[in-house]
Every structure is written in structure tokens, then in C-alpha cells.
Amino acid sequence: MLGQTIVNGLLTGGLYAIAAIGFSMVWGVMGIINMAHGSFIMLGAYVSYIVFAGLGIDPFASLPLTMAVLFVLGYLVQRLLLNRLMRTSLLLSLVLTFGLDLVLINLCLLVFSADLRSVNTAYTSQSLALGPLLVPIVRLAVFLLALMLAGGFYLFLNRAKAGQAILATALDKETARLMGIDPLKVYALTAGAGAALAGAAGSFASMLYPISPNMGLTFIGSVFVITVLGGIGSIEGAVLAGLLYGLIQSFAASLLGVNYEEIVAFVMFLVILVLRPQGLLGKRFYGEPV
Amino acid sequence: MKARGFARLAALVSCGWLLVLGALGAQAQDVLKIGVAVSQSGTFVREGEFLRDGYQMWADSANAAGGIKVGGKTYKVQLVTYDDASQAQTSAKLTEKLITEDKVRFLFGPYSSGIANATAAISERYKILTIAPLATATNLFTRGYQYFFCPTATGNAGLWPVLYLLQQVTPKPQSVAIVGPDDLFPNIAAEGAKTKAEELGLKVVYTAKYPKGAPDLSAVATGIKAGNPDIVLGSGYSQDSILLVKAMRELRIVPKAIGLATAVAVPDFRTALGAAAEGVMGVDYWSPALTYGDQYFKNSQQFYDDFSKKYGHPPYYHAAAGAAAGIILQDAIETAQSLDTVKVREAMLKIAGETFYTRYKFNPDGTNSVATLYVSQILNGEPKTVFPPDVAQAHYRYPATAGK
Numbered sequence: 305m306l307g308q309t310i311v312n313g314l315l316t317g318g319l320y321a322i323a324a325i326g327f328s329m330v331w332g333v334m335g336i337i338n339m340a341h342g343s344f345i346m347l348g349a350y351v352s353y354i355v356f357a358g359l360g361i362d363p364f365a366s367l368p369l370t371m372a373v374l375f376v377l378g379y380l381v382q383r384l385l386l387n388r389l390m391r392t393s394l395l396l397s398l399v400l401t402f403g404l405d406l407v408l409i410n411l412c413l414l415v416f417s418a419d420l421r422s423v424n425t426a427y428t429s430q431s432l433a434l435g436p437l438l439v440p441i442v443r444l445a446v447f448l449l450a451l452m453l454a455g456g457f458y459l460f461l462n463r464a465k466a467g468q469a470i471l472a473t474a475l476d477k478e479t480a481r482l483m484g485i486d487p488l489k490v491y492a493l494t495a496g497a498g499a500a501l502a503g504a505a506g507s508f509a510s511m512l513y514p515i516s517p518n519m520g521l522t523f524i525g526s527v528f529v530i531t532v533l534g535g536i537g538s539i540e541g542a543v544l545a546g547l548l549y550g551l552i553q554s555f556a557a558s559l560l561g562v563n564y565e566e567i568v569a570f571v572m573f574l575v576i577l578v579l580r581p582q583g584l585l586g587k588r589f590y591g592e593p594v
Numbered sequence: 595m596k597a598r599g600f601a602r603l604a605a606l607v608s609c610g611w612l613l614v615l616g617a618l619g620a621q622a623q624d625v626l627k628i629g630v631a632v633s634q635s636g637t638f639v640r641e642g643e644f645l646r647d648g649y650q651m652w653a654d655s656a657n658a659a660g661g662i663k664v665g666g667k668t669y670k671v672q673l674v675t676y677d678d679a680s681q682a683q684t685s686a687k688l689t690e691k692l693i694t695e696d697k698v699r700f701l702f703g704p705y706s707s708g709i710a711n712a713t714a715a716i717s718e719r720y721k722i723l724t725i726a727p728l729a730t731a732t733n734l735f736t737r738g739y740q741y742f743f744c745p746t747a748t749g750n751a752g753l754w755p756v757l758y759l760l761q762q763v764t765p766k767p768q769s770v771a772i773v774g775p776d777d778l779f780p781n782i783a784a785e786g787a788k789t790k791a792e793e794l795g796l797k798v799v800y801t802a803k804y805p806k807g808a809p810d811l812s813a814v815a816t817g818i819k820a821g822n823p824d825i826v827l828g829s830g831y832s833q834d835s836i837l838l839v840k841a842m843r844e845l846r847i848v849p850k851a852i853g854l855a856t857a858v859a860v861p862d863f864r865t866a867l868g869a870a871a872e873g874v875m876g877v878d879y880w881s882p883a884l885t886y887g888d889q890y891f892k893n894s895q896q897f898y899d900d901f902s903k904k905y906g907h908p909p910y911y912h913a914a915a916g917a918a919a920g921i922i923l924q925d926a927i928e929t930a931q932s933l934d935t936v937k938v939r940e941a942m943l944k945i946a947g948e949t950f951y952t953r954y955k956f957n958p959d960g961t962n963s964v965a966t967l968y969v970s971q972i973l974n975g976e977p978k979t980v981f982p983p984d985v986a987q988a989h990y991r992y993p994a995t996a997g998k
Contacts (some may be wrong), residue, residue, distance in 0.1 A: 305820050312812040409920065420833055429843040429870055442843040450691070514836045514866050522809040549691035557813030562804040564777050565813065 317550020332537015348506020535586020648916020
């Protein structure tokens with residue numbers, strides 16, 4: 305029971321982590337709290353579903369395509385909409401992304417209806433038995449892929465030129481501009497990357513959960529908590545916080561009862577805000593208006 | 595804005611009314627007015643419209659057959675319908691208007707227990723008998739209302755038929771886990787199931803209420819696994835029931851039966867779960883496969899066909915419940931041979947019979963003591979009605995995984 309609780313928590317935490325990284329990045333670099341992030345996850349799930357239902361391609365195989373589609377969407381949203389109100393006020397970007405969220409959900413309701421869809425592969429719901437522990441195959445694969453993606457994105461930010469440009473812009477927009485970096489392009493790149501990661505999370509979720517236009521709403525609360533817990537804009541923080549959040553929920557459910565899952569998670573959220581507002585691994589300059 | 599909208603509505607309604615008067619004037623026939631305040635806009639627009647169309651199906655059928663016969667007179671049925679905009683307050687006001695201004699003799703109830711809560715207080719005060727087929731919250735029937743009846747099984751009975759079915763098997767299951775989302779109706783159904791299970795001698799080894807919309811139910815599945823029950827009952831909706839069955843499969847939990855308070859016959863459920871849906875049982879109010887019948891609809895298939903032809907889309911249980919409400923009211927009025935509320939109420943408590951939707955025999959509190967929920971089970975990928983036995987399409991499989 306204890307072992308299974310840890311396995312459940314860690315595996316779910318991996319998915320939470322990948323769902324949160326893009327959101328955290330966008331918030332950290334641009335100071336935008338993207339309320340439509342849940343919808344991006346949902347769209348990722350639908351892209352995976354369409355490719356699976358239409359062409360029979362496994363969501364793991366279509367992952368690059370899903371991420372590419374979402375990258376383009378995130379990039380365009382930033383270029384066409386969000387760049388216009390950068391640094392005006394937090395409230396405006398909240399309103400805009402909240403509106404975008406509603407539009408995306410309702411578009412999906414129109415196109416796909418509220419019917420629940422699913423991706424059922426041959427290995428769906430199969431598990432590996434490790435002694436008394438059962439490790440669901442899809443969840444394990446999702447967990448490993450999520451960690452790999454997070455690692456890859458971390459390397460991209462810290463090694464690649466474009467990644468360095470993103471970090472530089474986050475640190476100091478004016479100096480970055482003097483160094484020949486176009487902040488608006490960097491913002492669009494960041495938003496695209498954030499959406500691509502949301503797409504990956506959606507692709508993973510499509511294999512685990514029923515797909516519906518409202519599915520993003522179940523993620524956005526957790527994503528918010530994880531972002532703040534990990535430190536806004538910190539990738540390693542989001543991964544650590546995601547795993548921790550998964551574990552805490554899992555233990556809360558098994559020790560106190562399932563209905564305490566969310567209570568404990570949000571109490572934790574409040575405690576962090578009070579004791580360590582910068583999060584576990586947050587750096588001082590991330591997420592601050594520059 | 596609202597006032598103007600209302601004035602316009604009132605104008606429209608009175609114009610319509612004049613037309614009806616004109617048409618009827620020539621024949622001077624007796625008319626029995628029945629009031630209907632249901633949702634035709636707002637949250638419950640879909641359910642409300644189905645319910646309204648169901649009431650109308652009965653009214654049209656009754657009129658086509660000549661009308662309602664009371665003491666040598668024949669009355670044509672006329673429904674006076676308003677839109678309550680899915681608001682309890684509006685519904686209560688319209689109910690008062692139906693009684694005091696439109697002078698309706700009887701009422702059909704609104705959609706949802708929340709709204710019925712408001713209207714029942716009004717109709718009770720004016721002593722107007724109401725049949726509310728979709729107001730199933732248990733607490734509506736513990737207030738001593740005299741004139742409020744619901745032919746559909748109340749919420750606490752949501753999982754009972756599965757338990758009844760499992761009383762028939764040998765060896766009898768010994769233990770049960772009951773889980774569901776923390777929400778009004780699922781809680782009522784889960785509570786009802788727990789009470790009934792204990793009454794039937796089952797040991798309740800695990801219960802859990804998970805947050806409504808919880809994205810993941812592995813923790814619930816882990817708890818069920820630790821309890822190792824013979825039966826798992828879920829009181830949730832489609833989406834979380836799918837999650838639950840998936841999570842149980844991942845942890846290789848194989849109870850002898852899984853019973854859900856949700857319709858397993860809907861395609862969503864089967865496509866979402868694939869092979870994992872096999873053997874799962876679900877409780878539902880109504881299906882076209884039911885073989886009960888009455889004077890207008892010889893079985894549910896006929897209602898399904900007639901309704902589809904008339905409205906261009908197939909009915910859901912809301913419509914079936916609406917038509918059944920009319921058939922039952924007609925039985926009570928014709929048994930009483932009177933339009934007097936008190937006499938019709940006495941008749942309501944005396945009559946027993948069946949409609950295509952359900953059998954009926956009412957308790958003094960207004961609930962239907964023989965309300966028939968039915969159980970279907972996914973057998974070889976197809977949903978089949980397996981309980982109650984008199985309408986079963988196939989024999990249930992127990993343990994659910996046997997022969998797979």
C-alpha cells in the first residue's frame with residue numbers, strides 16, 4: 305500500500321510537471337499568467353486523438369507533430385495577440401488569456417461536441433508487476449518521457465543560443481535589446497515552446513484520461529500550485545514541485561481520504577505563499593516585471 | 595429589458611391563447627388545463643425541452659384518443675407552458691401565475707430537484723396536484739407534501755437495482771466498496787447504496803468521496819485494492835466512472851461485479867474503455883429496450899419511434915418521464931372520476947399499473963414504491979438490459995469476468 309502510494313504519486317507527478325513547465329516559463333519570462341494553458345493541454349489531447357483515430361498513429365509516435373502544432377498556435381497567439389499588451393498590465397493579459405480559454409473550449413465544443421473521446425491502444429491499462437507493486441505501462445512511459453522533455457528543455461535554455469536569448473530577455477529586456485535580441489520574437493518563441501510543452505502534456509493525458517473540451521480545467525489548478533511551489537520560471541523547480549505535488553496528493557488521499565487531496569494541496573499552496581513566496585527553486589529575478 | 599421581454603412573451607402567449615379560444619369556440623368543448631413551467635432557456639434548456647416535449651406527447655396522444663373522460667364529460671387536454679429560464683425563483687413565480695391567472699387544474703413539474711423545491715412550496719399552498727417526474731431528490735419527499743408525486747425512482751435508489759440483482763447470484767457476494775464524486779446526487783446515491791448494502795448483509799469495506807472533476811483516481815483504486823471487495827459500486831458521472839474503471843484495471847483490481855450509477859449504454863462509455871468496459875453494469879432510468887407498455891405506447895420502442903418521428907430527434911429519458919407523468923395523471927383522474935384535487939390525490943394513492951416508462955404504485959409521501967430503474971451490462975461489447983428480469987434482454991454475467 306505504501307509502495308503503491310509512492311508509485312501512484314510519482315507517476316502522476318511526472319505528468320503534472322510537464323503540464324506545469326510551459327506555464328511556469330511563460331509566467332517567468334513574460335509575466336503573463338496564461339489562463340489558456342489548460343486549453344492548450346486539451347488541444348494537444350485532441351490533436352493526438354485525431355491522429356490516432358484518423359491514421360491509427362500512436363500518441364507517443366505523434367508526439368513531435370502534436371508539439372509542433374501547439375508550438376505554432378502558441379507562437380501565433382503571442383505574435384498576434386499577447387505581444388500587443390506586453391507590459392501594459394497583468395490584468396489585461398489575464399483577461400485576454402481567460403477569454404481565449406473560453407473561446408478555445410467553446411470552439412472545441414462546437415467542433416467535437418461534449419462527447420468523451422479516448423485513445424485506446426493495445427497496452428492501455430496494462431501494468432508491470434514489480435513484486436507487490438503495479439506500475440501502469442503508459443504512466444511509466446509518460447513519466448520517463450516527461451522527465452526527458454523537461455531535461456531537453458532545460459538544456460535548450462541553458463545551452464542553445466535561442467534559449468540563452470530567452471533567459472537574457474527574462475533577466476533584463478532593455479540590455480537584451482542592446483545586445484541585438486528582439487524581445488518580441490523571443491516572447492513568441494517562449495510562448496510557442498510553452499504551448500508545445502502543454503501539447504506534450506495533452507498528448508500524454510489523451511492516453512490516461514477521457515478527452516473532452518473541459519479537460520484542461522482539471523489541470524489548471526494543479527499547474528498553478530506547482531508553478532508557485534517550484535518557483536516561477538524555474539524548470540527544475542517545476543519538475544521537483546510536480547513530483548512533490550503528486551506525492552503529497554497521493555499520501556493525503558491514502559492517509560486522510562481521497563476528498564482531502566485538493567484541500568491538502570491548496571493548504572500547501574497557501575503555506576508556501578506565506579513562508580517562501582519565491583518557491584522552492586525560484587530565483588529572485590524570475591517573474592518580476594522588468 | 596427583462597420587463598419588456600416579459601411583456602412581449604405575455605403578448606405572444608395571449609395572442610396564442612386567443613387563437614386557441616377561437617378555434618375551440620366553435621365546438622365549445624370542455625378543456626382540462628395543465629400548467630407546465632419548465633426550462634426552455636438557461637442551464638437546463640436541453641433537459642427542459644425534452645421534458646416539455648414528453649408532456650406534449652402524452653397530451654397529443656390523449657387528445658387523439660378522444661380526451662380524458664370524467665363523469666360522462668370528455669375533456670381535451672391543454673398544456674399551458676412557460677419558460678422558467680432554469681431559475682427556481684422564476685419557476686415559482688410562473689407556477690403561481692399558472693394557478694392564479696391561468697387557472698390550471700393540475701401541474702407538471704419542472705426539471706431538476708432544485709427548481710422543484712421552489713415550485714412545490716407554491717403548488718402545495720394552493721393545493722394543486724403536481725406530477726414531477728424529474729424531481730428525484732430524496733429530501734423533497736420527507737416534508738409531508740400532500741400533492742406532489744414523482745413516478746421516477748428517487749436519488750437514493752440510484753444503485754439499488756445492482757444490489758437487488760446481486761442478491762440472486764450464488765455464492766452471494768460478501769463485501770462492497772462504494773465510491774463517487776463529492777457532489778449532491780452522487781452523495782445521495784452513495785449513501786442510499788451504503789444503507790441498502792448493509793441492510794442486505796453486505797460488508798462495506800471501503801468508501802471514498804473524491805473531488806468532483808478529480809483528474810486522477812489511482813488513489814481511489816489503491817484504496818479499493820486494499821479493501822479487496824467482491825463488488826465495486828460507483829455513484830459518479832460518465833467521465834469519472836471511466837477514470838475509475840481505467841484506474842482499477844491498471845492496478846489489476848478484478849471485483850466480481852462493477853455497478854455504476856451512470857448509463858453504460860452510451861457509446862462514449864464503451865469507446866472510452868474498450869475491452870475494460872466488458873462486464874460493467876450500469877443503472878439507468880429508461881431505454882428504448884424496455885418492454886413495459888400502456889394504452890398509448892405498447893412499449894418503449896414505440897415511444898422512441900413516435901417521438902423521433904414527431905420531433906426529428908430521438909428522445910432521452912427526460913421525454914419518456916414526461917409522457918409517463920401524463921399517463922399516470924390521466925389514470926388518477928379517470929379513476930377518481932373527478933377533477934377535484936383531493937379526490938385525485940386519493941386516487942393517486944390507490945392506482946397501480948404500468949406505463950412504457952415505469953410501473954407505478956405511490957406511497958403517501960409521493961414516491962413511487964415500484965419505480966423501476968433498470969440495469970444494463972456490457973456483454974461481448976454490447977449493452978444488454980439484464981435487470982429487472984421481466985424486461986431483461988440477456989442473462990447477466992456473474993462474476994462479470996467469467997468466460998472472458
